[in-house]
Amino acid sequence: MIKVDIVSGFLGAGKTTFIKKILELYKDKKVVLIENEFGEVGIDGDLIKKDGFEVIELQSGCICCSIKTNFIDSINKIIKDINPEYIIVEPTGIGLLSDIIGIFKNEDLNKICSINSLITVVDSMNYIDMIEDLGYFFEDQIINASTLILSKSQFLEEKEVEAIIKSLKKLNKNAYILNKNWDNLSIEDVKNILNNDDLSDLDELYHFENYSEMMKDMTSVSIKVHKKYSKEEISEILDKLNKIEYGIVLRGKGYLNSDEGNIEFNYVNGNFTVQKSEVKSDGKLCIIGKNLDKNEINNLFS
Numbered sequence: 055m056i057k058v059d060i061v062s063g064f065l066g067a068g069k070t071t072f073i074k075k076i077l078e079l080y081k082d083k084k085v086v087l088i089e090n091e092f093g094e095v096g097i098d099g100d101l102i103k104k105d106g107f108e109v110i111e112l113q114s115g116c117i118c119c120s121i122k123t124n125f126i127d128s129i130n131k132i133i134k135d136i137n138p139e140y141i142i143v144e145p146t147g148i149g150l151l152s153d154i155i156g157i158f159k160n161e162d163l164n165k166i167c168s169i170n171s172l173i174t175v176v177d178s179m180n181y182i183d184m185i186e187d188l189g190y191f192f193e194d195q196i197i198n199a200s201t202l203i204l205s206k207s208q209f210l211e212e213k214e215v216e217a218i219i220k221s222l223k224k225l226n227k228n229a230y231i232l233n234k235n236w237d238n239l240s241i242e243d244v245k246n247i248l249n250n251d252d253l254s255d256l257d258e259l260y261h262f263e264n265y266s267e268m269m270k271d272m273t274s275v276s277i278k279v280h281k282k283y284s285k286e287e288i289s290e291i292l293d294k295l296n297k298i299e300y301g302i303v304l305r306g307k308g309y310l311n312s313d314e315g316n317i318e319f320n321y322v323n324g325n326f327t328v329q330k331s332e333v334k335s336d337g338k339l340c341i342i343g344k345n346l347d348k349n350e351i352n353n354l355f356s
C-alpha cells in the first residue's frame with residue numbers, strides 16, 4: 055500500500071513550508087509530491103524540485119472539483135510509472151478536504167493507497183479573519199483533519215493563540231493540535247505527527263455544501279515577468295495590493311529576477327515578505343483572490 059499524506063490549509067497558511075519538513079524526513083524514501091495550484095502557473099513546485107524530489111503539478115483549478123479527473127489519472131500514472139512508497143498531496147488553499155478524502159476512499163484508489171496522515175495547517179495570523187469571512191468553508195479543512203498545526207503563532211500574544219486553540223477544539227475535539235515555533239520543529243516532531251495520526255473518524259466527514267457558491271468570485275492572475283525588479287520596487291507594488299480597485303487579494307507569490315539575483319515574494323492577506331531566493335526562475339507570479347481586476351493587476355507588474 056502506498057501511504058498518502060494530505061497537507062491542507064488555507065492560502066498561504068504554510069503547507070509547502072511544512073511539506074519541506076516532511077520531505078526531510080522522507081529523504082531516503084521514494085516519494086512523490088502532488089502540488090495543486092489554483093492559478094495557471096505553478097509556483098511552489100520549483101521550491102521542492104530544486105531539492106531533487108519528484109513533483110507533479112496540477113494547475114488551473116482544484117483537485118476536489120474542476121480537475122478531479124486529472125488528479126485521479128495522475129495518481130494512477132504515478133503508481134504505474136514510479137510506484138512510490140509515499141505520496142504527499144498539497145491541495146489548493148481553497149480546496150475542500152472532505153472531497154479529497156472522498157476521492158481516496160471511493161475512487162478505487164483505496165485498494166492501492168491508504169491515507170497515512172490528514173494535516174491542516176492553520177495560519178494563526180489570519181485565523182480569526184478567515185473564520186469570520188469564510189466560515190463553513192474553512193471549517194471543512196479543520197473538522198476533517200486529524201492533526202492541526204498552528205503556523206506563525208510566534209507572532210501572536212499567548213492569549214490570542216489560546217483563543218485560536220479554544221476555537222479549534224470547539225470545531226474538532228479529536229484532532230491533535232500542535233503549537234510550536236516552526237524554527238524549533240524537529241524531524242522527531244514531524245515523525246511523531248505522521249506516525250501517530252489518528253484517522254478513526256474517516257467515515258463521518260463534515261462536508262461544506264455551498265462550495266460552488268463560494269468559489270464563483272474566486273479568481274487568479276498568473277503572469278510571466280521577464281523584467282528585473284529591485285526588492286524595493288516589488289515591496290511598493292505589494293503595498294498597493296490591498297487597495298479595493300484590484301479586488302480582494304488573498305494570496306500572492308512569485309519568483310522574480312533582480313540585479314541582486316533571484317528574489318521571491320509571499321503575500322498573505324495584506325502582509326508580505328520579499329527576500330533573496332534559492333530558486334532560479336525566468337520570472338513568474340500568481341495572485342489569488344475574490345473579484346480580481348486582471349487588467350489592473352497586470353498593469354501593476356508591467
Ligand SMILES: Nc1nc2c(ncn2[C@@H]2O[C@H](COP(=O)(O)OP(=O)(O)OP(=O)(O)O)[C@@H](O)[C@H]2O)c(=O)[nH]1
Binds near residue numbers: 069235
Ligand atoms: N516565520 C514563519 N513563516 C511562515 C510559517 N509558516 C509559513 N510561513 C511563511 O508564510 C508564507 C507562505 O507559506 P507557504 O508554505 O508558501 O504557504 P502555502 O500554504 O503553501 O501557500 P499556498 O500554497 O499558496 O496556499 C511563506 O513566506 C512562509 O515562509 C511559520 O510558521 N513561521
